[in-house]
Every structure is written in C-alpha cells, then in structure tokens.
Amino acid sequence: MNKSLLKSRRQFLQGTALSSVFLGFSLPVQAQPVSEELQQTLPDSMLKAGSNFSNYGQPSIYEKDIIRWISANPNVPGNGVSWTPLEELQGTITPNGLHYERHHNGVPDINPSSHEIMIDGLVDKPLTFSIDALKRYPQIRKICFIECGGNSNAGWRSAPIQSAAGYVHGLVSNAEWTGVPLRLLLNECGIQAEAKWAIAEAADGAALNVSLPIEKLLDDAILALYQNGERLRPENGYPVRLLLPGWEGIVNVKWLRQLKLVEQPAMTRDETAQYTDLLPTGKARQFSFTMQAKSLITSPSVGMTLPDNPGIYQVTGLAWSGNGKIRKVEVSADGGDTWVQAELSDPVLDKAFTRFSLPWQWQGQYAILQSRATDETGYQQPSRNTLISERGDNSFFHYNAIVSWEINEDGQISHIYV
Amino acid sequence: MNKSLLKSRRQFLQGTALSSVFLGFSLPVQAQPVSEELQQTLPDSMLKAGSNFSNYGQPSIYEKDIIRWISANPNVPGNGVSWTPLEELQGTITPNGLHYERHHNGVPDINPSSHEIMIDGLVDKPLTFSIDALKRYPQIRKICFIECGGNSNAGWRSAPIQSAAGYVHGLVSNAEWTGVPLRLLLNECGIQAEAKWAIAEAADGAALNVSLPIEKLLDDAILALYQNGERLRPENGYPVRLLLPGWEGIVNVKWLRQLKLVEQPAMTRDETAQYTDLLPTGKARQFSFTMQAKSLITSPSVGMTLPDNPGIYQVTGLAWSGNGKIRKVEVSADGGDTWVQAELSDPVLDKAFTRFSLPWQWQGQYAILQSRATDETGYQQPSRNTLISERGDNSFFHYNAIVSWEINEDGQISHIYV
Numbered sequence: 001m002n003k004s005l006l007k008s009r010r011q012f013l014q015g016t017a018l019s020s021v022f023l024g025f026s027l028p029v030q031a032q033p034v035s036e037e038l039q040q041t042l043p044d045s046m047l048k049a050g051s052n053f054s055n056y057g058q059p060s061i062y063e064k065d066i067i068r069w070i071s072a073n074p075n076v077p078g079n080g081v082s083w084t085p086l087e088e089l090q091g092t093i094t095p096n097g098l099h100y101e102r103h104h105n106g107v108p109d110i111n112p113s114s115h116e117i118m119i120d121g122l123v124d125k126p127l128t129f130s131i132d133a134l135k136r137y138p139q140i141r142k143i144c145f146i147e148c149g150g151n152s153n154a155g156w157r158s159a160p161i162q163s164a165a166g167y168v169h170g171l172v173s174n175a176e177w178t179g180v181p182l183r184l185l186l187n188e189c190g191i192q193a194e195a196k197w198a199i200a201e202a203a204d205g206a207a208l209n210v211s212l213p214i215e216k217l218l219d220d221a222i223l224a225l226y227q228n229g230e231r232l233r234p235e236n237g238y239p240v241r242l243l244l245p246g247w248e249g250i251v252n253v254k255w256l257r258q259l260k261l262v263e264q265p266a267m268t269r270d271e272t273a274q275y276t277d278l279l280p281t282g283k284a285r286q287f288s289f290t291m292q293a294k295s296l297i298t299s300p301s302v303g304m305t306l307p308d309n310p311g312i313y314q315v316t317g318l319a320w321s322g323n324g325k326i327r328k329v330e331v332s333a334d335g336g337d338t339w340v341q342a343e344l345s346d347p348v349l350d351k352a353f354t355r356f357s358l359p360w361q362w363q364g365q366y367a368i369l370q371s372r373a374t375d376e377t378g379y380q381q382p383s384r385n386t387l388i389s390e391r392g393d394n395s396f397f398h399y400n401a402i403v404s405w406e407i408n409e410d411g412q413i414s415h416i417y418v
Numbered sequence: 419m420n421k422s423l424l425k426s427r428r429q430f431l432q433g434t435a436l437s438s439v440f441l442g443f444s445l446p447v448q449a450q451p452v453s454e455e456l457q458q459t460l461p462d463s464m465l466k467a468g469s470n471f472s473n474y475g476q477p478s479i480y481e482k483d484i485i486r487w488i489s490a491n492p493n494v495p496g497n498g499v500s501w502t503p504l505e506e507l508q509g510t511i512t513p514n515g516l517h518y519e520r521h522h523n524g525v526p527d528i529n530p531s532s533h534e535i536m537i538d539g540l541v542d543k544p545l546t547f548s549i550d551a552l553k554r555y556p557q558i559r560k561i562c563f564i565e566c567g568g569n570s571n572a573g574w575r576s577a578p579i580q581s582a583a584g585y586v587h588g589l590v591s592n593a594e595w596t597g598v599p600l601r602l603l604l605n606e607c608g609i610q611a612e613a614k615w616a617i618a619e620a621a622d623g624a625a626l627n628v629s630l631p632i633e634k635l636l637d638d639a640i641l642a643l644y645q646n647g648e649r650l651r652p653e654n655g656y657p658v659r660l661l662l663p664g665w666e667g668i669v670n671v672k673w674l675r676q677l678k679l680v681e682q683p684a685m686t687r688d689e690t691a692q693y694t695d696l697l698p699t700g701k702a703r704q705f706s707f708t709m710q711a712k713s714l715i716t717s718p719s720v721g722m723t724l725p726d727n728p729g730i731y732q733v734t735g736l737a738w739s740g741n742g743k744i745r746k747v748e749v750s751a752d753g754g755d756t757w758v759q760a761e762l763s764d765p766v767l768d769k770a771f772t773r774f775s776l777p778w779q780w781q782g783q784y785a786i787l788q789s790r791a792t793d794e795t796g797y798q799q800p801s802r803n804t805l806i807s808e809r810g811d812n813s814f815f816h817y818n819a820i821v822s823w824e825i826n827e828d829g830q831i832s833h834i835y836v
Contacts, residue, residue: 032546032551045623051525053500056477057652057654078469078471090596101471110463127451225508229516230506231478257461
C-alpha cells in the first residue's frame with residue numbers, strides 16, 4: 001500500500017463515523033426524470049414480432065461474455081479447471097451452464113443405459129445398480145455448495161493476484177442436487193463390521209479414486225442424478241455423482257462407478273501427492289475434507305471501477321461453510337478495524353451459499369472492503385495472517401482467509417493483503 | 419372407465435389394507451449381484467481422455483429429448499407457449515433452459531444498454547431507471563413459481579387429454595429470482611393519493627399491458643434482473659421483468675418498460691377478452707390474480723408404463739400455492755376414497771414448488787393415483803367435480819383440480835376423470 005493511500009485511510013477513519021458509511025436503509029439513486037420524447041417514442045422491439053419459441057433456452061447474446069474461464073494444463077488432456085464468474089452472478093443458485101469444472105482427464109462420454117454403480121468389498125452382498133434401478137429408490141434434494149479444495153489457492157502466493165473475483169475464488173458453485181441417499185444402498189449390500197472406509201472410483205480416463213470414511217457415506221451422502229431440476233450435466237458427473245455436502249470437491253466423485261468397502265484408506269495419488277498440505281511442523285494435513293467457513297464480496301470487487309456518480313452502493317457477496325449454516329457475515333470498509341453486520345438473505349440453508357448485502361455510502365473516499373463469515377459452530381473466517389500463522393506457507397489447498405478489496409479515490413478496485 | 423377396471427378397483431379396495439400399499443419406509447429394489455466379469459472390465463470411458471472444458475455447459479446428448487414442447491399459433495408470429503417437461507425433472511428448481519414460455523408476439527431483442535423503465539402517471543416525480551441504475555439498488559431474491567393463468571386448461575374439456583403431464587400442466591416453473599423491490603422505486607417517484615392501480619407495459623411487439631393494484635406492487639413485487647443466479651433469459655423478460663409472487667403469469671410482465679400509475683384499471687385486452695372466466699351466474703371472474711393451491715404427481719404419470727418388475731415405486735410430484743406455503747399433500751391410490759400424507763421435502767418455501775413423495779407398493783393391481791394439496795391458509799385443492807360445480811364449464815383459466823392417473827394391471831397409465 002503506498003503512502004498517499006495510507007494517509008487517505010487515516011483521514012477517512014478519523015473523519016467519518018461508521019454509521020454514515022454503512023446505512024441501515026436505502027436511498028434513492030440514479031433515477032432520471034422522464035422526458036416527453038421518451039414518453040412518445042416506442043422502442044424498436046415494439047415495432048415487430050420477436051423471435052420464436054425454443055426447445056431449450058440459452059442466455060441473451062448481450063451476456064455472451066459471462067462465461068466460465070478455463071485454466072487448463074496443456075500437457076495433460078482435460079486436466080484443469082473452469083471458473084464460475086461469481087462477480088457477475090446474483091442470488092445463490094449457480095446456473096448449470098456456469099457451474100465450475102475440475103477434471104483430471106476431461107469429461108467422459110458415458111451412455112447411461114450401460115452405466116452401473118458397483119458396491120463391493122467388505123459387504124455381505126456385492127450389488128450393482130443401474131441408473132433405471134436408482135430411479136426406483138427414494139430421492140432427496142439438497143441445495144448446497146461444492147468447492148474445490150484448491151479454490152482460492154492464489155491466496156497462498158506472496159503477492160496479491162489481480163484477477164477477477166471469480167477467476168480466483170470461483171471453483172465453488174451452489175446448486176439443488178437430487179438423488180438417492182447412499183445409506184439405503186449400503187444397507188442393502190450389508191456393511192461388514194470391519195468396513196471403515198470406501199474407495200470411490202470414477203469412470204473417467206483418470207480413474208480418479210479417493211478414500212472416504214464410512215460414517216460420512218452413511219450420514220448425508222447422496223448419489224446425485226439431478227442438478228437444478230434436470231439430469232446432471234456431463235461435466236458435473238453425468239450420469240451419476242457422489243455428493244458429500246460440505247466436503248471438498250474431489251471427494252464428490254463424478255461419473256461414479258464403484259464403491260469398494262475396505263478397512264483402511266487406499267492412500268491414492270489424490271489423497272497423498274495432492275489435496276494435502278505441508279504444515280510448519282513438517283506433518284501434512286491429510287483427509288481435511290470439510291471446507292471451512294468463507295466469504296467473498298462479489299460486488300464491488302477487484303477489476304471493477306465504481307461509477308463516477310458517487311452515492312449508495314450495494315455491497316454484496318456470498319458466504320458458505322462446510323460445517324453448517326452461516327450465522328453472520330460482517331463487513332468492514334476500513335481494512336478490518338471496524339465491522340458492521342450485513343443482512344443475510346432468507347432462507348439461510350445448511351452448507352449452502354448465503355447471500356449477504358448492505359448499503360454503503362461511497363463519496364470518493366479511500367476504503368478497504370472486507371467480509372468475514374461466522375458459521376453456526378462459531379467458527380470465524382480467519383484473517384490471512386492468522387491463516388498463515390497456523391498453516392505456514394507451504395500450502396496449496398483449503399485457503400479461506402478474509403479477502404481485501406482496496407478502493408482508491410478514483411473508484412478503482414485492487415486486491416491487497418492487509 | 420370401463421367395467422373390468424371398475425371391478426378391479428373394487429377388488430383392490432376390498433382386498434388390500436392401506437398400510438401395505440403406502441409404506442412409511444423404503445425397501446431394497448432392483449439391485450443386481452456383481453459379476454466377476456463386471457469387476458474385471460473397465461468401461462470405454464476409462465480408456466481415453468474425455469472432452470474439453472467449456473465456457474458455458476449444455477445438457478448431455480443422451481438427454482436431448484428433454485425439451486420444452488412448443489404449441490404455437492400459426493397465424494400470429496410468436497404467439498403460443500412452450501411447456502416445461504415436469505415429469506422428466508426432479509427437485510424443485512426449473513433449470514433456465516426449460517422454464518416455460520408464454521409469448522403473445524415472440525421474444526423481443528432488447529439491448530440492455532438502451533432499455534429504461536419509466537414510472538409515470540399519478541406520481542410526484544416521473545422517473546426512468548436504466549439497467550445500470552437498477553443494479554445500484556438493494557436486490558432481494560425469491561425462490562417462487564410462476565404459473566400461466568391458462569395452465570392445465572385441458573382439464574376444462576369434457577374428455578381427459580392423454581398428453582404427458584408437462585404438456586398439460588407444464589406452464590409453471592420455479593426459479594430463484596433476484597432483483598430490486600419495486601416499492602423502493604415507487605416511493606422514490608412519490609405515489610399520489612389517487613393512485614390505486616398501475617398499468618404495466620412490456621416492450622414486446624404485442625405491447626402487452628395489464629392493470630395491477632398498487633397494494634401488490636408495494637408489497638412483494640420485484641423488478642427481477644436475475645434468474646437462477648444469471649441474468650434473465652430473453653424468453654423470461656431480459657433485461658428486466660416484473661415478478662409478482664403467487665400471481666398468474668401474465669401479470670409478471672416481461673421486458674417491462676413502463677408503469678403508469680392511475681386511478682382505475684385500464685380494461686386492456688388481456689384483462690377483459692382474455693384471462694377472465696365466465697361463471698354460471700353470467701358474471702365473469704376478472705382480476706383473479708392469485709394462483710390457488712395445486713398439485714400433480716409427476717412420476718408415475720400418464721404415458722409412462724410401470725416396469726414389469728413389480729415392487730416399490732416412489733410416487734413423487736410437485737405442489738404449489740399462490741397463497742403461501744404448502745401445508746400438506748395427500749396421495750390416494752384408490753381414486754380419492756382414502757388418503758395418505760406424503761413427505762414434503764425441506765425447506766418448504768412460500769409460493770414455491772414443494773416436492774412431495776412417498777413409497778408405493780405396486781404388485782400389478784389396478785389403481786387410481788391422485789394428489790391433493792392444502793396450503794397454509796387451509797385452502798384445499800378441489801376435486802374436478804367441485805371445481806366445475808363452482809366455476810361452471812365456460813372457463814379456460816385457473817384450472818387447479820385434482821389430477822387422476824389410472825394404472826391398469828399391465829402398468830399402463832392413463833389420465834381419467836373420476
């Protein structure tokens with residue numbers, strides 16, 4: 001942070017009462033008087049018939065730039081991610097076309113009529129389940145987020161990255177998933193007493209597999225068949241994926257083909273070489289499944305410039321926690337010295353995106369906007385310094401620190417560390 | 419209903435206790451033993467890399483037949499509907515590509531950068547609001563259904579139609595809508611004491627306009643900008659639509675361009691010649707805005723055939739009410755003689771799709787499946803006979819009677835009136 005901005009910040013803090021910066025009510029902004037010309041002119045769209053009905057709708061051509069950004073490894077086919085443009089979205093549901101992707105070897109082409117899920121290993125009766133068979137079971141739905149364990153990993157870098165919010169934090173999305181409670185199928189197979197883990201394998205080219213504790217699978221795991229009402233998208237696991245609410249993305253195994261019940265975890269590549277973090281003690285965090293509480297101001301955010309007509313701005317963003325519901329989100333405009341509680345949009349759901357917002361008075365002053373989530377267990381999203389003091393600087397996964405947006409007197413917004 | 423089926427029905431009623439037909443628990447069904455061959459064979463999808471990341475995802479090619487069916491008037495460009503395939507969906511959210519359409523003159527092409535909403539008439543300050551201006555206001559979200567007033571109108575015909583459930587009842591969809599509370603803008607304009615109604619006009623070729631009571635606009639009306647997280651789809655009102663939760667589709671004016679505050683309704687074409695129903699008294703129901711409680715079993719439903727391996731089937735469907743939350747949904751397998759309460763999927767939301775389900779034991783017996791919704795006001799979905807006794811047979815709109823699916827001994831399902 002340069003000196004002139006620091007000075008501005010001090011002036012701001014000294015001169016402005018908090019209550020006049022965050023407003024508990026909204027003020028009129030931005031409306032224009034109606035001209036006679038406007039009242040007497042019909043827009044072109046009223047002078048002709050519009051376009052036809054469609055069998056499956058698509059976004060407006062005027063929104064063609066609202067896309068998932070792709071970051072792919074050129075050396076491994078289909079290895080990489082695509083990011084949800086969080087800063088362009090509103091509400092809490094991620095539309096299926098924009099749900100983030102993480103593949104290790106691309107999106108497999110799987111004909112649902114020949115796909116089966118096999119449950120074997122330490123069970124009394126090894127069984128297979130076709131997709132048609134799964135549809136005969138009771139289905140439940142769960143609105144929840146899925147977040148890649150590597151989301152926000154740019155935060156571990158020594159300098160703040162200036163990419164758009166979704167291009168850093170958008171490996172998380174939120175959808176309504178519907179499918180069969182896994183416990184029904186496990187119980188049908190008969191779980192043997194020694195079975196403590198299950199190795200879940202995907203039917204993709206990477207043969208992705210991970211070890212999962214049986215307790216979670218018997219608790220709230222779902223074999224998801226539907227995503228926001230329709231059948232899963234191919235890139236989200238069609239024809240069936242595992243859903244483990246609140247747990248890191250990779251264990252929500254897409255294109256699921258097998259669950260093998262075992263005594264011990266298999267120590268696969270993706271739970272040893274990957275998805276673990278080296279701690280300052282020399283030990284590695286492993287099987288760190290739960291995604292901890294996190295929040296992000298999506299608007300205004302890095303790369304945006306506040307319009308040149310100052311006044312009220314709605315600060316809004318998303319909070320989520322793999323531990324349960326979000327209890328509160330606080331927002332600061334002074335880099336964390338003072339905090340104001342934001343409004344949470346009802347209904348606040350378990351392990352789901354929670355939209356927060358509050359009006360903010362911007363009159364051209366320097367500011368550092370931050371948000372801080374607390375979940376129902378009392379866990380509070382840490383500052384970056386706290387996170388690094390606990391986890392060291394050899395980590396890549398599970399970054400959930402408070403994010404800081406610096407706004408200068410021209411309304412330009414940068415990502416900073418404070 | 420033919421005699422042999424009636425006889426079957428009597429036999430069924432006499433011979434079977436209700437508790438053995440509707441089960442409060444689930445039973446294993448349809449699993450197959452694991453073969454050694456299956457354990458040792460890798461599917462083709464694991465033998466090669468999959469396809470690439472995409473900027474905006476699409477449904478699986480194996481789901482290409484899951485579409486909106488189009489019923490358009492060949493004599494008027496863009497006049498008609500397309501239907502949501504309710505029987506193919508699960509959960510409660512309708513994905514944006516499958517949200518039903520109703521247009522009077524097609525989908526207008528509106529550039530958001532030049533679109534404005536004008537509020538004039540009996541206000542102190544007539545004002546216009548650009549899309550950018552609207553984005554500066556506080557936004558709220560609402561998960562709710564929108565239902566065309568003409569949905570299910572085939573129910574008024576003298577003989578039961580045999581089209582798929584969504585092709586008769588699918589002019590209703592459910593989404594998360596986000597936008598600006600209209601009351602903020604109306605208050606900014608200053609509502610004059612004589613203003614009791616507003617005439618809302620769309621910027622489409624039909625210049626669709628309707629009169630709306632000011633109380634609703636000040637209550638829960640939203641100028642919706644986002645639909646399931648992303649900007650509205652063109653066919654759903656891009657760049658901005660009016661959302662009046664629980665009220666018939668037409669008053670949720672798409673492509674909104676003007677609200678003119680007035681003393682009396684304008685008696686436009688779509689609130690006189692259309693969207694009214696002639697009652698037996700000779701009077702017409704007019705301004706019958708609220709969509710009353712309704713439910714529909716989506717699976718199993720007409721046109722489906724139950725598989726030839728009898729056992730447990732999940733009866734599931736949707737219920738909704740413009741009055742508020744659904745309190746209960748009851749299901750009958752004997753044409754309404756006896757009822758069992760279905761399970762409602764949490765969270766049950768105000769004026770939103772509510773998913774109900776219960777397991778059903780089918781062993782090849784004749785059955786008539788029905789569902790009956792009751793909302794939190796105590797309003798109960800009527801039988802077809804009750805609806806017609808109250809409303810006569812000159813109606814076209816607001817059909818919400820109980821729907822009956824007849825299942826014969828071969829598992830074939832037909833739509834019947836009982």
